[in-house]
Amino acid sequence: MKNPGRLLLSALFIGVFGYMFLDMQEYPEKSALVPLVVAVPGLILSVAQFLLDLKAVVFGGAEAVPAIEGLAAGASLLSEERKKELALAGWILVILGLILAVGFWVSIAVYVPLFMRFHGKESWKLSLGVGLCGWAAIFLVFHVLLGVQLFPGFLYELI
Numbered sequence: 001m002k003n004p005g006r007l008l009l010s011a012l013f014i015g016v017f018g019y020m021f022l023d024m025q026e027y028p029e030k031s032a033l034v035p036l037v038v039a040v041p042g043l044i045l046s047v048a049q050f051l052l053d054l055k056a057v058v059f060g061g062a063e064a065v066p067a068i069e070g071l072a073a074g075a076s077l078l079s080e081e082r083k084k085e086l087a088l089a090g091w092i093l094v095i096l097g098l099i100l101a102v103g104f105w106v107s108i109a110v111y112v113p114l115f116m117r118f119h120g121k122e123s124w125k126l127s128l129g130v131g132l133c134g135w136a137a138i139f140l141v142f143h144v145l146l147g148v149q150l151f152p153g154f155l156y157e158l159i
Contacts, residue, residue, distance in 0.1 A: 007057055010050035017042035030146060091115055103153030108135045
């Protein structure tokens with residue numbers, strides 16, 4: 001196995017979603033719905049990805065890391081695909097940081113338009129509209145219909 005990274009990442013996701021599924025068994029019925037909606041599909045998709053990665057390793061699928069050629073000529077170490085993956089990882093870190101700092105409500109309102117505008121290259125009008133609609137939908141589902149209080153963020157707790 002030349003690059004076990006993808007296989008290890010898939011196994012990590014199986015562990016995360018598996019733990020989420022097992023942990024939510026102890027939650028009250030109302031509170032268990034959100035982790036259930038996330039954990040079950042996440043676990044199924046993680047197992048499927050793990051099996052695909054395992055098949056590629058065992059039966060010699062496509063190389064996970066392309067051969068590096070032309071480095072002496074000054075070619076980039078990162079392929080375009082790798083740059084896109086790193087950019088998405090950065091966006092994931094941004095949303096996690098926002099949620100921890102200012103909570104779900106502010107994070108959704110800020111993150112969705114910024115992500116659509118700068119990563120998706122959409123117009124400000126569309127980005128703000130989708131951000132507002134997404135925020136309203138999440139507010140209606142979680143706050144109004146389910147009565148679930150979402151994490152307010154550490155800054156809110158400090159105030």
